[in-house]
Amino acid sequence: MTETESNVYDVVVLGAGPVGENVADRTRAAGLTTAIVESELVGGECSYWACMPSKALLRPVIAHAxxxxxxxxxxxxEGPLDTAAVLAHRDDHTSRWKDDGQVQWLESVGVDLYRGHGRLDGPRRVTVEGPDGERRVLTARHAVAVCTGSRAVLPGLPGLDAVKPWTSREATSAKEAPGRLVVVGGGVVGAEMATAWQGLGSKVTLLVRGKGLLPRMEPFAGELVAEALTEAGADVRTGTSVESVTREDGTVVVVTDGGDRIEADEILFATGRAPRTDDIGLDTVGLEPGSWLPVEDSLQVPDVPWLYAVGDVNRRALLTHQGKYQARIAGAAIAARAAGTPPLTEPWGAHAATADHAAVPQVVFTDPEAASVGLSLAEAERAGHRVRAVDFDLGSVAGAGLYADGYKGRARMVVDLEREIVLGVTFVGPGVGELIHSATVAVVGEVPIGRLWHAVPSYPTISEVWLRLLEAFRDS
Structure with missing residues (x-):
């Protein structure tokens, strides 16, 4: 391999997914020269194998419901969905796994793209092994940002490679609906993909090792989603682990810890993520290869002042929108330090990713949708807050009854009794994904309950649940 180029930039970004793109956008907007390195498609996991294709599959399923x-x-x-049309819709939203448009956007903001595998090679130095076999060296005057994301983790079951299991990538890019699909894992990916493929004609068996689905949310969220999946025809089994998986004459055979034998056409493991940091040269700067990278609130890696870790790799919140938020913070912090200006480190300042600790919003696009922000009741209690949880049946809100016959849903507001502010909110029900930003504003803004009384929800919308929650808090 020959070295043909050596270029100097203010900032070098590893990974051109949404997080890396946003870091590059912010540093370029600040006038810093920026290069970005990508070994796959510009746009990353979200654009081609996660957020966009999964929601493109789920939207018709939820609209149908x-x-x-x-x-x-x-x-x-009354009839089934046109699965071929849904898959074509998905292909449109992934640009058919071509990144021309995203490359053009990088060019439009003045970011130089290097295709190939990027590795750290000592302080502020990145080598890129290109597809043409050439080795390029990039040197950063001010910062290197690691934005390489995460990958799906498969369990250590004997012979699993021969089974050719699905991960989230295969589940979102499959060319046809399998007749029978086993989904292992009850988190967001497992619940969403069980919803999508059951709605697109597969017979889904969902195996969950724990007590229920969506374990990081309030317990009722997973309960309502599991109930709806069962009503849709899925076989949901909790407290169940996989003992073995084989593929016999094209058929996947799963044996559970209870001795049950399940046959399927495909099996999806949605059982966790690991950082894509195993082969990016962390050892050359004194860090452990393959590790999650710790950061302080400006996304700077401790003791390595020129290195930033943004998005999934720091494990703060494995969510695209949260990674993009971090990217805006990191870009501003890099620009401030490059200008010789101390970053603003106080909470909620321009250079502090405070929301990572206090107000992470998430929507799970199942039927019903589940949406949450801030702390659950259990999390608030563990953190030592004196709190009260207020629950309300979403189906009794006038707007919900107009939205759908037989509307089923639930809302919970967790209130800090010392400061009388909202620490967390969870909504479960059809269409609640569009409610969560109002809750996010309330949590981030630490809006006093007394002030929320004057935020009047429009009638008749599902947002009227805010009034009902406040009334329940006042009267309890």
Missing amino acids: DARRTPGLRHLV
């Missing part, structure tokens, strides 16, 4: 709950439409949607 909503239509069946709507008078005047029910008789028009």
